[in-house]
Amino acid sequence: xxxxxxxxxxxxxxxxxxxxxxxxxxxxxxxxxxxxxxxxxxxxxxxxxxxxxxxxxxxxxxxxxxxxxxxxxxxxxxxxxxxxxxxxxxxxxxxxxxxxxxxxxxxxxxxxxxxxxxxxxxxxxxxxxxxxxxxxxxxxxxxxxxxxxxxxxxxxxxxxxxxxxxxxxxxxxxxxxxxxxxxxxxxxxxxxxxxxxxxxxxxxxxxxxxxxxxxxxxxxxxxxxxxxxxxxxxxxxxxxxxxxxxxxxxxxxxxxxxxxxxxxxxxxxxxxxxxx
Amino acid sequence: xxxxxxxxxxxxxxxxxxxxxxxxxxxxxxxxxxxxxxxxxxxxxxxxxxxxxxxxxxxxxxxxxxxxxxxxxxxxxxxxxxxxxxxxxxxxxxxxxxxxxxxxxxxxxxxxxxxxxxxxxxxxxxxxxxxxxxxxxxxxxxxxxxxxxxxxxxxxxxxxxxxxxxxxxxxxxxxxxxxxxxxxxxxxxxxxxxxxxxxxxxxxxxxxxxxxxxxxxxxxxxxxxxxxxxxxxxxxxxxxxxxxxxxxxxxxxxxxxxxxxxxxxxxxxxxxxxxx
Amino acid sequence: xxxxxxxxxxxxxxxxxxxxxxxxxxxxxxxxxxxxxxxxxxxxxxxxxxxxxxxxxxxxxxxxxxxxxxxxxxxxxxxxxxxxxxxxxxxxxxxxxxxxxxxxxxxxxxxxxxxxxxxxxxxxxxxxxxxxxxxxxxxxxxxxxxxxxxxxxxxxxxxxxxxxxxxxxxxxxxxxxxxxxxxxxxxxxxxxxxxxxxxxxxxxxxxxxxxxxxxxxxxxxxxxxxxxxxxxxxxxxxxxxxxxxxxxxxxxxxxxxxxxxxxxxxxxxxxxxxxx
Numbered sequence: 001x002x003x004x005x006x007x008x009x010x011x012x013x014x015x016x017x018x019x020x021x022x023x024x025x026x027x028x029x030x031x032x033x034x035x036x037x038x039x040x041x042x043x044x045x046x047x048x049x050x051x052x053x054x055x056x057x058x059x060x061x062x063x064x065x066x067x068x069x070x071x072x073x074x075x076x077x078x079x080x081x082x083x084x085x086x087x088x089x090x091x092x093x094x095x096x097x098x099x100x101x102x103x104x105x106x107x108x109x110x111x112x113x114x115x116x117x118x119x120x121x122x123x124x125x126x127x128x129x130x131x132x133x134x135x136x137x138x139x140x141x142x143x144x145x146x147x148x149x150x151x152x153x154x155x156x157x158x159x160x161x162x163x164x165x166x167x168x169x170x171x172x173x174x175x176x177x178x179x180x181x182x183x184x185x186x187x188x189x190x191x192x193x194x195x196x197x198x199x200x201x202x203x204x205x206x207x208x209x210x211x212x213x214x215x216x217x218x219x220x221x222x223x224x225x226x227x228x229x230x231x232x233x234x235x236x237x238x239x240x241x242x243x244x245x246x247x248x249x250x251x252x253x254x255x256x257x258x259x260x261x262x263x264x265x266x267x268x269x270x271x272x273x274x275x276x
Numbered sequence: 277x278x279x280x281x282x283x284x285x286x287x288x289x290x291x292x293x294x295x296x297x298x299x300x301x302x303x304x305x306x307x308x309x310x311x312x313x314x315x316x317x318x319x320x321x322x323x324x325x326x327x328x329x330x331x332x333x334x335x336x337x338x339x340x341x342x343x344x345x346x347x348x349x350x351x352x353x354x355x356x357x358x359x360x361x362x363x364x365x366x367x368x369x370x371x372x373x374x375x376x377x378x379x380x381x382x383x384x385x386x387x388x389x390x391x392x393x394x395x396x397x398x399x400x401x402x403x404x405x406x407x408x409x410x411x412x413x414x415x416x417x418x419x420x421x422x423x424x425x426x427x428x429x430x431x432x433x434x435x436x437x438x439x440x441x442x443x444x445x446x447x448x449x450x451x452x453x454x455x456x457x458x459x460x461x462x463x464x465x466x467x468x469x470x471x472x473x474x475x476x477x478x479x480x481x482x483x484x485x486x487x488x489x490x491x492x493x494x495x496x497x498x499x500x501x502x503x504x505x506x507x508x509x510x511x512x513x514x515x516x517x518x519x520x521x522x523x524x525x526x527x528x529x530x531x532x533x534x535x536x537x538x539x540x541x542x543x544x545x546x547x548x549x550x551x552x
Numbered sequence: 553x554x555x556x557x558x559x560x561x562x563x564x565x566x567x568x569x570x571x572x573x574x575x576x577x578x579x580x581x582x583x584x585x586x587x588x589x590x591x592x593x594x595x596x597x598x599x600x601x602x603x604x605x606x607x608x609x610x611x612x613x614x615x616x617x618x619x620x621x622x623x624x625x626x627x628x629x630x631x632x633x634x635x636x637x638x639x640x641x642x643x644x645x646x647x648x649x650x651x652x653x654x655x656x657x658x659x660x661x662x663x664x665x666x667x668x669x670x671x672x673x674x675x676x677x678x679x680x681x682x683x684x685x686x687x688x689x690x691x692x693x694x695x696x697x698x699x700x701x702x703x704x705x706x707x708x709x710x711x712x713x714x715x716x717x718x719x720x721x722x723x724x725x726x727x728x729x730x731x732x733x734x735x736x737x738x739x740x741x742x743x744x745x746x747x748x749x750x751x752x753x754x755x756x757x758x759x760x761x762x763x764x765x766x767x768x769x770x771x772x773x774x775x776x777x778x779x780x781x782x783x784x785x786x787x788x789x790x791x792x793x794x795x796x797x798x799x800x801x802x803x804x805x806x807x808x809x810x811x812x813x814x815x816x817x818x819x820x821x822x823x824x825x826x827x828x
Contacts, residue, residue: 154425181706400669404650411654412655
């Protein structure tokens with residue numbers, strides 16, 4: 001961190017300054033989103049003095065007790081969220097995976113070889129406490145919550161809904177189907193959940209995994225599933241047979257919403273249909 | 277409570293007497309059901325002496341420790357269930373919501389402004405302990421369990437089933453889809469769960485929210501979803517094409533079951549079909 | 553145990569020798585699978601000296617503290633798994649039921665009268681720890697995980713997937729729909745989960761409950777649901793219209809996979825279609 005930021009790190013305060021400098025550097029290069037992969041969100045109440053001292057302990061190579069570690073992680077995550085809010089970024093959370101289940105495979109290969117599963121962690125209270133802590137300071141960034149265990153689909157969608165404040169359309173998002181759930185049944189369940197618990201027309205749609213160029217076809221697959229959903233509803237008389245209106249809604253979910261939400265300089269057409 | 281009941285409340289004993297007097301007063305005006313909105317059911321074992329003393333503490337404006345509060349709440353809920361049983365009322369539980377997530381909105385507006393979400397509380401053990409405590413005394417009232425997180429649908433339905441005793445048809449009910457779940461997918465899931473885990477023909481059907489007259493149309497919507505379910509099963513050959521039998525079953529779920537279960541003086545026709 | 557094994561049991565060591573002798577005796581009579589019905593898998597770290605002493609305590613009729621009991625159960629389950637691995641057995645786990653909810657019915661009738669429900673126990677961490685403990689010793693038996701609360705369907709399927717090692721096709725299985733879930737919706741959800749999270753072509757299929765000869769028809773019902781699933785996918789163009797290939801896959805799930813997985817001497821035809 002010292003090398004990257006050019007700042008000396010002597011404690012938690014200067015570490016956060018260096019972190020902020022890196023955040024700014026990424027911002028200048030066009031980055032508009034952060035992403036955290038966690039079991040559940042750390043959100044224990046902390047005292048500044050204690051977490052500063054915990055930071056020093058860790059730096060000195062000493063271990064923290066579970067409670068100390070949780071409070072330090074809670075403080076760090078809160079501060080990082082403040083940076084996201086300050087620069088208008090979107091904070092993203094990928095929650096619920098239990099990782100590295102097989103010690104043998106983890107030793108034999110590198111980490112992240114895929115011996116992961118869904119977990120069943122407590123989600124609701126920690127998420128509410130974390131988001132509320134930011135909301136109280138009027139510093140809650142745009143947020144996308146992704147879950148990996150489908151038992152939590154509706155919980156996540158309603159949690160996002162609790163903190164929408166009207167400042168940005170769809171400010172709080174229940175994110176696209178992730179990982180194990182990024183298949184036909186999982187995507188359809190996610191879309192139904194957004195539609196039942198929130199507002200599908202504000203959904204920012206599918207995500208591209210930056211590590212694999214092969215993830216682009218998932219956008220095409222997602223668009224087909226989304227169109228299927230409206231096509232089925234139209235055939236059964238559940239939505240009006242208004243192709244113009246439905247086309248605009250679908251184009252928003254597939255393109256315009258993400259452009260506007262992330263503030264990307266990607267053209268102004270609200271809909272390919274409108275342009276045609 | 278003293279003003280309403282006309283009784284002096286000097287401690288837990290006289291509070292419960294006053295509560296019982298109010299219960300009787302509502303009974304005389306035709307009330308036949310109670311309703312509790314809770315995260316999960318408080319059902320810790322308690323000692324009468326301790327909870328009496330906790331009641332005095334609260335009345336004196338002193339705070340209780342978490343364990344003390346849980347035991348006092350457990351004792352109170354048990355006693356209220358005994359009143360329901362004694363007068364033949366139905367006790368209802370709406371469980372699983374995490375409320376007032378946003379401190380800012382709670383301060384800005386009144387309470388109950390809608391900044392709530394689904395929670396992921398432990399449900400099974402506390403529910404089993406509470407219902408068992410009443411069942412052991414042969415004092416378990418008719419009971420309806422409503423859940424807000426659909427991950428608990430089947431758990432709730434099987435929990436109700438564990439305590440059916442044959443004394444009243446459908447004595448223990450898994451209740452109609454509630455709140456976030458009171459939409460097409462949620463109602464269909466609730467009906468399938470009742471049908472798979474229990475006995476749909478004993479289901480007492482949809483509920484009207486007393487606070488909003490606009491909730492009446494949900495009864496019409498519920499009836500259509502219920503008829504759709506049987507219509508689809510009939511078309512696919514999963515139920516006999518016996519309109520008389522299916523019509524009677526649907527009429528029971530939409531009207532007669534609730535009338536008989538709550539003991540309401542609402543006419544004697546078992547089915548509009550039978551009457552026609 | 554002493555009478556059945558003909559061995560004197562003086563402590564945990566000799567108890568496990570007697571247990572191993574019984575395991576061998578069952579093996580000689582053709583048994584190839586064990587089965588454990590548990591709330592969740594006990595998998596606390598233990599020390600041999602402590603669990604030996606806990607065993608002596610129990611034998612002397614003294615009660616164990618909760619932590620001691622958990623560690624003793626963890627040690628016993630691990631040792632039984634080693635026996636399964638040594639003789640090539642399949643270990644099965646039926647997890648998640650909350651049993652004997654009604655004390656009154658349990659006293660009035662025998663145990664297991666059906667006053668059970670689904671529970672909501674922590675599943676992921678204990679399962680990962682238990683399976684990892686065996687995997688680290690290269691002693692993980694073939695394993696089938698059955699869940700009773702459908703909120704855990706996908707969790708169980710991905711947990712099984714975390715420990716597949718290529719040594720046996722479908723070594724780790726997410727098992728057929730069990731108990732409350734052994735109906736149309738439950739079986740279809742289980743099949744979809746296997747197909748989405750794992751490899752349906754390796755699934756060993758439906759199970760016969762040894763206690764009731766009436767459970768045989770469930771095999772027929774299961775086969776029809778499985779064929780329906782492929783029939784629906786074929787009609788909608790989601791799988792190739794290749795009846796030979798689909799027939800072979802279905803025959804594997806209905807017969808050949810189980811024969812090969814359990815090592816049963818039941819003929820060699822991979823598929824009735826191939827034989828025809």
